[in-house]
Amino acid sequence: MSCQVKVEQGVLQGKRVTSCNGKTFYSFEGIPYAKPPIGQLRFKNPEDPECWTGIRDATKPGNKACQPNLSTAKIEGSEDCLYLNVYTPCLPAEQVKNLPVLFFVHGGRLLFGYGDWYNPDYFIENDVIFVTINYRLNILGFLCLNIPEAPGNVALKDTIKALKWVNKNIHSFNGNCLNITVIGESAGAAVVTSYMVTKLADGMFNKVIAQSGNILADVIMTVDDPIEGAKHIASLLGKEIDDVKSLHEFFMNCPVDELLNAYFMAEFNRPPYVIRPFLTVVVEKKFHKVERYFSEHPVQSFKCNRYKKVPVLLGSSTHEGALFIRKNGKDIIYENDLNYFVPSYITFADEVESSLFQIKLRQYYFRGREINDEWKLEFANLLSDSFFDRDIVLFPELISKTQNVYVYNFSYIGNLNIRAMKDLGFKGTTHGDIIQYLIYRKNKAVMATDKDMKITKFLSECWCNFALEGSPSWKDQTFVWEPYKPNARLCLDINENKKMIVNPKYNRYKFWVDLCAVRAKI
Structure with a gap:
């Protein structure tokens, strides 16, 4: 059977594969869900993906987000990283179904990780569609200068853009867009629980699974001034800059390897028990024609009953x-x-x-x-x-x-x-144990x-x-x-x-x- 699927942007060529237990399923990897956040789009909110002509190869994963390899200390990945992967037990050309969808957001302290590490085999056994995503990380995903060009939380908005793509296209893979469960582990759990309080995710999901974390975590949210952190990173690159526009221009023109090396120097040169990312999730300022993720701290949203009423497993x-x-x-x-x-x-x-x-x-x-x-x-x-x-x-x-x-x-x-x-x-279990199973x-x-x-x-x-x-x-x-x-x-x-x-x-x-x-x- 043909492993081609037509989505809003064009035709995808996937592949037929076999799970660890011998079940056949279909894999579509490296699907772009937004424009590459490169050049003038660095630090900006994600934009809709472009269409393509012909047949796009979806038989291998897309680039992972820029991050250090902890074994070699070298920067790997690419700024062009906004890709997702869809794994489905069957395609409409074979049999039309309306399957539940698991939309998985990886963890990694908002610093590391990539979607295709998370294989779908055990989930596919249960007749569901499994989706994994890449999103911007570290300084590229969380620089906030309180200006429209660098509003903050762009990584979170990347995940929303991916969720929006799934809502629009998952029917082409036999998925039910009215039955999407968002699931995350660790920092990914913080991301998916944040959907409960951001208007950007309204109407896009139906259930939440949050393993070992949520958006209320003090190691994820910060009330500190993000600009001071950005100034410190610039100083590690030899620049003392106070003006945010000049800071933005400097970061825009900085080679990505140098930018990440300075960021992780700031990240790792802290006391051993400070684990909140050096730049992390913020409540953004409001700007004209710039979508913001939070209008208030999530704790206030939950305490004041301003959140989506959906089933939660945690x-x-x-x-x-x-x-x-x-x-x-x-x-x-x-x-x-x-x-x-x-x-x-x-x-x-x-x-x-x-x-x-x-x-x-x-x-x-x-x-x-x-x-x-x-x-x-x-x-x-x-x-x-x-x-x-x-x-x-x-x-x-x-x-x-x-x-x-x-x-x-x-x-x-x-x-x-x-x-x-x-x-x-x-005796007992620790962070990361459940994901092994x-x-x-x-x-x-x-x-x-x-x-x-x-x-x-x-x-x-x-x-x-x-x-x-x-x-x-x-x-x-x-x-x-x-x-x-x-x-x-x-x-x-x-x-x-x-x-x-x-x-x-x-x-x-x-x-x-x-x-x-x-x-x-x-």
Whole structure:
């Protein structure tokens, strides 16, 4: 059968492939969803893609976004990176269907990553369409100079442009544009949950899956002045510039390798437990004829009931922050200056108030002691709560009164988990573990036991049934995954023996809420 599909911009040539389990599906990769953001479009909002004549080759992925290779320290990728990939079990020429769509946004701290790393094999088994995307990262995606030429958040708007393309064209791949589930992991979870509060995504999606993150996370949003960060990057390139127009002109003319090298010098020359991107998500200024992503901080939108009421599935691993414990050789680097863990939205009247906040933190986690190996697990808990879980628990607390929210706690330990927990001598799971069971990677699959594959099958089936019906279900289930309610706070513990439990992270979340409430400036 022909692997050609006609979309709004022209005809695509895809390919027929076979999944790891022998299922045939169709792959279309490297599809442009916007004009290349090069030349005068660097730092600007994405523009609609151009049409092409003839047949466009869609048998291999498009360029990844510019980013450093952490093994070689060299910059790889291209500014011309706005491409997506569509994987479908069947095409209309073969059989007309109306399949649910999973629109996946990759993580990577808004610094790294690319869509085609995330293979569709396990999802395709469940008769869904799987879409992955590339979007601008780091300084190219998040420079904000508070001017129309560099408004900020262009990476987020890239993902919206991709979602818009899917809405317009997915029917050509047998997809149902009225049943699109946006799914993201880590920073990708922050992106897809942001769709709930931006008008740019109105009417474009129907459900949300957010793994290990959301847009409320203090490690994603900033209330700091983005222009100061931009000035610092310019200074690393030998230029002291105060005027934003001159700053913009300098960055526009800077070779991309030099620009990214300076950016990552700023990124990595910070204390080890500062993990918020050096330039990140902001609430933009308003400009004539320039679409802005947020009109207010997302926390305000959710607290004031200004968000889309769609089913949500979300959760985290048992020790999300353990992955971010830094070492010098075999020795853990502990941070005893707890000021680094104060949320950016907190203000203090004076040094006494700031000191008191940190004393309470130290008392709660470490019984007032200095942090060392004796408190290794508690230090991991502090990182987990500060970077992830405080805001992950907050999310269903805010929205579960208005819609169904399904919360999970991923605690399964198998051969596919990354090594971080084992290396620390901890029992449990950490950031990035669940994705190992959802995404097929050949080098991982050969390590999988029968128990591991049962977890993989459970997760893909559950996630896909949620995409189909709005509630997670699986074969041979003996109980219902109940929606989260503030009076019960139940979540599904995902392990070999699955069961509903009371959210084990709520008490630590409540400590943070009580500690921060009177000092928050948003």
